[in-house]
Amino acid sequence: MYDYDHLEEIKVRRDDQKLYTFKKGDFKRLRLQDIKDMLLLLVQQKLTNLTIDERYSLNVALRVFTRQIVIQRRVEDLQLGVESYQKKLNLTKPDTFRSNLRKRTAYTAYPDPKGVIYKDQMNRNRLMRADELHKFNDGMLDDVRSALNDITKGIRMEYIPMRKWSNLDKKRARVMVQDIDKQLYQRRLMRNLEKFVGGRKYGNDLRLLERTI
The missing domain is CATH 1.10.287 (Helix Hairpins)
Known part of the structure; x- marks a missing residue:
């Protein structure tokens, strides 16, 4: 309907320098770092081994998968009563009190x-x-x-x-x-991924992703 091509698989080279193949059902096994690395390669136009149609399909697949990750994290945070990557106090307070802390040395x-x-x-x-x-x-x-x-x-x-x-x-x-x-x-990575799936153009995507580290 929207002229999207079907992406059969994605190959990822991880830190061990080995190639790993993922199909749609395997996307949940990808790490956030894998997604960030592929997005960077995509927005920097370094995937010269792919055709324009293949890069377009990869872009769509990454956006869909990233949106699923963001939604899943949001649901988990709501279940925990926590806004884990927002710059504000969380709804669920951490367990910070112990009766024997008064006489202990701070930062030990x-x-x-x-x-x-x-x-x-x-x-x-x-x-x-x-x-x-x-x-x-x-x-x-x-x-x-x-x-x-x-x-x-x-x-x-x-x-x-x-x-x-x-x-x-x-x-x-x-x-x-x-x-x-x-x-x-x-x-920081989750915030940048949220902004990526929010519809920003490639130039902003790259600057956001590069500031992750």
Whole structure:
């Protein structure tokens, strides 16, 4: 009806430098990074091995699949009561309180549940659980990440407790920084994919996607 061609399969080269073939039923196995990589190749017009019709079909398939991913993520967020990639507080509050946090040192690891102690806006010790990072807004994640990153690099800042940070403290801080970076990256990627399927032109698509990293 809309003159769309049928795309039989997509081949993806992943980090291991091996080619993987996906058909329509396999699209759910694709990672968001796979989608981003293919979109970048498409908007940068580097798929010279494909005909114009094949590139058009790939564009349609990626848009349809990306829209399905965005909708699925939105539904999951609603089920959790969470707006996981919006720059605002989430509807479901994270589990941040523990009775023994008052005497603990801020920005040190907490064992059970796994997480890190941080200072909230009222200068109170609170717990940021590693499995609840999606419940924190971007601003809070950035603040905690900055403090942990300063600790790993040995940078002395007024808001960081004056103490000697052990190698184990720095190692745990690096692990938490990596977890936060992964969460923030996924949010940026989802925002860019949302804008891509929103009907923007290729020029804007490219700038948005290139800013993902």
